Amino acid sequence: MNARLLGLAMVVGLTLPVAAQAQMLAPGLWELTTSNMKVDNQNLPDLSLILGQLKQQMTPEQRAMLEKQGITMAGKGVQVCLTPAQVASDTIPLTDPQSGCKQEVTDKTGNQWKFRFSCPKAQGTGVATFQSQKAFTTTVNGTFNATGVQQNGSLDTQAQWLGNDCGTVKPRA
Numbered sequence: 001m002n003a004r005l006l007g008l009a010m011v012v013g014l015t016l017p018v019a020a021q022a023q024m025l026a027p028g029l030w031e032l033t034t035s036n037m038k039v040d041n042q043n044l045p046d047l048s049l050i051l052g053q054l055k056q057q058m059t060p061e062q063r064a065m066l067e068k069q070g071i072t073m074a075g076k077g078v079q080v081c082l083t084p085a086q087v088a089s090d091t092i093p094l095t096d097p098q099s100g101c102k103q104e105v106t107d108k109t110g111n112q113w114k115f116r117f118s119c120p121k122a123q124g125t126g127v128a129t130f131q132s133q134k135a136f137t138t139t140v141n142g143t144f145n146a147t148g149v150q151q152n153g154s155l156d157t158q159a160q161w162l163g164n165d166c167g168t169v170k171p172r173a
Contacts, residue, residue, distance in 0.1 A: 026133045027084040029162040029169055033077035037155040081166035121145045124153075134161035 037044040101119040108114075111130045117123060124142015131137070138157045143150055 025082065025087050025136070026161050026164075027082050027087045028164040029079060029081055029166045030159055031077050031079050031162055032157055032159050034155050034157050037153070039153050040151050079162070079169050081169040081171045083171045086171065117142070135159065 099119060101117060101122075103115055103117045106114045106116055106125075113128045113130075114125065115128065116125045122142055122144035124140060126138050126140035126142075128136055128138045136159050138159075139154075140157070141152075141154045143152055145151070
């Protein structure tokens with residue numbers, strides 16, 4: 001189950017750079033919450049429950065590695081800090097540049113952008129919908145291979161701006 005969750009978490013991370021590029025977003029602290037996670041049409045537990053389990057199982061080294069990448073598990077989801085320079089650029093670094101993942105926007109219509117992504121162990125499509133500079137959602141469908149077996153997955157993500165001050169959450173380099 002943890003390998004499945006890590007695979008889906010990777011897919012979540014992949015949708016964020018495309019979504020962030022769709023329109024100018026507010027810099028500062030953002031919280032990303034995921035819902036409706038499915039693997040092979042089976043519902044997975046609520047993300048807050050999963051994050052609670054992961055927090056308990058993570059070593060201090062693993063937690064430090066995530067924090068170094070600008071990712072903090074807090075509140076109802078994952079928190080990330082976006083600097084003004086990151087928001088102004090075309091490449092907001094919410095995923096690891098070393099991951100080998102690529103995204104491509106395939107259609108821009110109104111406040112929705114359709115995209116596809118490809119990674120060494122995941123690929124799929126998604127839609128980002130922008131409510132404002134302080135809120136957007138993504139819906140992603142794809143396949144991943146976190147356990148050596150190809151599986152289908154889907155999820156929805158809600159991104160909400162929390163404020164200008166990132167507090168202890170460091171921006172991603």
